[in-house]
Amino acid sequence: MQKQELAEIIDYTLLKPTTNKEDIKTFCEETIEYGFKTVFVNPYYVPYAYELLSPHGIKVGAPIGFSLGGATTKTKVAETKEAINNGAEEIDMLINLGALKSQEYDVVKHDISEVVKVSEGLTTKVIIENGLLSHDEKITAAKLIVEAGADFVKTATGFNGGGATVEDVKLLRSVVGEDFGVKAAGGVRTYEDALAIIEAGADRIGASGAIAIVTGGKSNAAY
Template sequence: MQVKKHDLIHIIDYTLLKPTVSKTDIKGFCQETIEYGFKTVFVNPYYVSYAYELLSPHNIKVGVPIGFSLGGATTQTKVTETKEAMKNGAEEIDMLINLGALKSHEFDVVKYDIAEVVKASEGLTTKVIIENGLLTDEEKVTAAKLIVESGADFVKTATGFNGGGATVEDVKRLRSAVGDDFGVKAAGGIRTYEDAEAIVEAGADRIGASDAVAIVSGGTSNAAY
């Protein structure tokens, strides 16, 4: 199955999350988003209101990472961060799972952490990052099932900041774990159209990429997710 580049535009979350990003960078990023027709962007919380100001007239959603990029913040901190981001215009939430609790087999803590952010998001699409590069295959499946049970909308492979990333094998594994009716977002290391096509064929229905322009235009980029 060939995935048309036009179709990729509708499922790619264009991201700019590097810690040194300036306001000028965000402005250029938003201009590219408008030019290429991407439907959703992700920026760090500090820039949500500015990106929303630039993109809302074009019906482009601004998403925000929560508990980024380690996941070790308290649940209340993640909830507060979510609510503030929403006040600033965020319309999608990508939160990082509590990796320490997962590794400690404190699964009730993991579920509570996710469920509270889902509750705070008030119906916005909520994706939960498992950071697959730091987990065993068994932990990936466990995390995915906990995410489904917690009421989120997507399981997401990685931040791209802590090693690992989206692989065909992991996307297939996550799709199998959550079933056909739950979202799977692949992120981390997707650089080319061919990468994106393989990931979609493996079962991803959303992609997070800082290389979105290169993916849909056939160019190359050295951007870091």
């Protein structure tokens, strides 16, 4: 895959809690320069990023329930609605890890489906935080995400340990099938990493070090 083709499936991200407005401006300028099609910023910065990027046809996405997933469904729904009103066109929500660990699968599924419902057809991805789950929990989570009507299962935030691995991407792809999205995030830092993850079955990548990936450099950036 050519690097420009790769840029089109990378969600360039800037989610550090200390990010300031000037950082966002520089980030958006880089997005335009390198040809990324979608960015993710914290909800507070969605309006500003949308203002800078929408004239260029670049989508702004928002993380929901980030980065722990423990917010109530009502809170996640409200956060999603506000993000969309502010210009967000993609939604990446974190699964309710506590409910999953408690085997409260109806709660997990309802949490996802309510966010999907208020997203009204926008692309929705659900983060499972694979580094915190057992093999069986990864399988269960992926199945619940499909049943709840989301569009993608996503490996990780990159903030809670773990990240995308070839093995996990292969596992998720085997569970959700060929027609469902798999987004790999956390730990994809080089062009070679990206190619290996795509070969394993990912069709989207989330990375704060996206520039290093498409230029062939290396990045130590956190997602």
